[in-house]
Amino acid sequence: MKTNVKMKALKCAFPHTIPIMTGFLFLGMSYGIYMHVSGFSFWYPMLMAMTIFAGSVEFVCVNFLLGAFNPLQAFIVTLILNARHIFYGISMLDRFKGMGWKKIYLIFGMCDETFSVNYTADIPKDVDSGWFMFFVTLLNQIYWVLGATLGGLFGSLIMFNTEGLDFVMTAMFVVIFLEQYLKDKNHLSSYIGLSVSLLMLIFFGADNFMIPAISGILVCLSVARKSMEEKEKDIV
Structure with a gap:
């Protein structure tokens, strides 16, 4: 009986993770290759x-x-x-009630994509929601681990020049920033982030600017919060 419940949940969860699988395998392999060209074995x-x-x-x-x-x-x-992830966790408090030991893994494995599926999915009434969310989480992690491992292994087979591959991390954050910029109607937070980061880079240098930049951005956003909220209301 329990096996049937698990299999039904797995079959229901898998289609929801297919788009995530394609992205995680590609990005995971990029990460694995990046680790390899940085001098690390595939175990890392x-x-x-x-x-x-x-x-x-x-x-x-x-x-x-x-x-x-x-x-x-x-x-x-x-x-x-x-x-x-703090806010993800708060949003999932009610959904994780009564999950038993599965709750521990669900908390650990709650990445952005997993949260999106588990929070918005319309789970059929005849499917156990706990096992559905468990398998969504497990499948997504398997995709990421598999991609990272394959990237680490295949990195040694790459014969072309991989100089500059470490820019993949920078490119990833640039894409995230641009997507957020295009989605938001009020760009004040983006301008604050860019300005503060540039100033901290000038004052502290490339090796030491990250923490001052993050701290400065938090302070500026906290000060500008009310103004940003008012502008957001005006736009809406």
């Missing part, structure tokens, strides 16, 4: 994908591993990059 991207499972943080971790030991910077950057 595989284990990091299994234990960290946060794409943007995993890309940033390459620089952490290659640079000087700075746990404070690693903690602050990771916290800022994944602060949005």
Whole structure:
């Protein structure tokens, strides 16, 4: 009986993850190749994908591993990059009630894409919602781990010049920024981020500007919050 419940949930969850599979396999392989050309064995991207499972943080971790030991910077950057997960968790509190041991894994594996599916999916009444969300989470992580591992393995087979491949991380964040910029009607937050980052880069240099920039952006956004909310209302 339990097996039938799980299989029904798996069959229902899989179609929802197909678009995520294509993206995760491609980006995961890019990450694995990036790790390889940075001097790391395929074990690194595989284990990091299994234990960290946060794409943007995993890309940033390459620089952490290659640079000087700075746990404070690693903690602050990771916290800022994944602060949005706090709100994801709050939104899923009611849905995770009564999940038992599955709740622990659902919390761990709640990336952006998994949250989007589990929060918005119209789960059929005859499908167990707990197992549905579990398999969505598990499948998405499998895609990411598989992509990262294949990238790490195939990286050694690449014969062409991979110089500049580390720009994939920069390109990823640029795309995220542009998508957010095009989606928002009020671009004040974008201008604040760009201006503060440029100023901190000038004052502190490329190796030390990240934490001051993040701190400065948070302060400026906090000060400009009311003005931004009023402009947003006027636009709507």
